[in-house]
Amino acid sequence: MISQELNDTITRTGPGTDAGAVMRRYWQPAALSDELATNRPVVPVTLLGEKLVLFRDNDGNLGLIDRHCPHRGADLCLGRLDDNGLRCPFHGWHFDRTGQCVEQPGEPEGSRMHESIRNTSYPVVEKNGIIFAYMGPDDPPPFPNFDCFRAPDTHVFAFKGLWECNWLQALEVGIDPAHASFLHRFLKDEDPADSYGKQFRDAAADTNIPMTRLLREYTRPEITVEETDYGLRLIALRHLENGQTHIRITNQIFPEAISIPMSREMIITQWHVPIDDEHCYWYSMFTSFTDPVDKEKMRAQRLKEHRLPDYAPLKNKRNNYGFDPDEQATETYTGMGMDINVHDQWAVESPGPIFDRTREHLGKTDVGIIKYRRMLRAAIAALKDGKEDALPMRNGTDPATLFGPISNDTIGDKEKWREVSAQSDAERRAACKGWDATV
Ligand code: FES
């Protein structure tokens, strides 16, 4: 357990906060490209507690500016998208995508007041279905060469979902390799042939053992966590009866992302992005090492479970996450259906909007969480000392040299987990169709 003061420090990310200062040194997912694929590409974005509006101008360029008009505060989300910018409907002040006021049609003829009016604006970049924003000081860092950014658009599918809780508890479920044996347990095995686009439903690496069975039968993984240039590498070993070991490698990418295997053909890179302190979005990029991603199928699977435009899940705390006691008795550990996102959502929302960590009791399997908090606290302390160059990926490591990271499931000799995993990763990359995944 930790003090209330420390809990506040590591969870709150609004302007002027310690963890918020760390977050602002990294690109943050702000919206899906899908959200702007309309006749009027203007969407509200709330990110790190700041209320913004994202729009695409007539030239096709993106702008992310403060939602409130600097005149008298009207909401620019309902602004007029015209003259290659966004115009406030209240008195017609007109802003370009840099936030510069370029016209004040009601002010006296010849007035140059607009020249000195500049709305807050942040740089944005679109990458394989996600629009990223940089809200920090100085120049944004380059993007790492991770698979989700290197793969062509055809091989990456992006989606998001709303969780009604603080971002840190959302992230912490992703760096907890033990929970999958319980929270995502299926009491019966499904045919792995029906697994496309779903997690934990494929067969385990190079075997015919369904992943569901492996997780169910081996519940005490040996977990090791290593520090890396980009964050953490989590190694979960499940020692099987036949003397072999199931090796699962996942990653924490600083500050708030994870990279995990989804199936033999895909990995997931997922950010847990603070909207405000009590809400977050998960943004996922699903990257394929085989054929192009079937985006229509993956989108349809997920849209069936979410409401637009806010991507709120249809199963949520207001309907008990669809809990069914009969299902819990016979089909799933949770009784909340087959979609593992719903299980995770319940696990992270039910502790409350910001979990009171003065009441927690971390065990040995929580080693990833403990190491992550240490890393976040070190980053906070470094920024307070003015040592921005002590932060992961801002410390002189060239992000362009950061590949992968390796996220996979393999089976092999427990002593040789590193080689076994690396070899399996190299084989997958060598066989990759459609893009050069070799490193
Ligand atoms: S409040 Fe926006 S132009 Fe007046």
Ligand SMILES: [Fe+2]
């Ligand atoms: Fe999970």
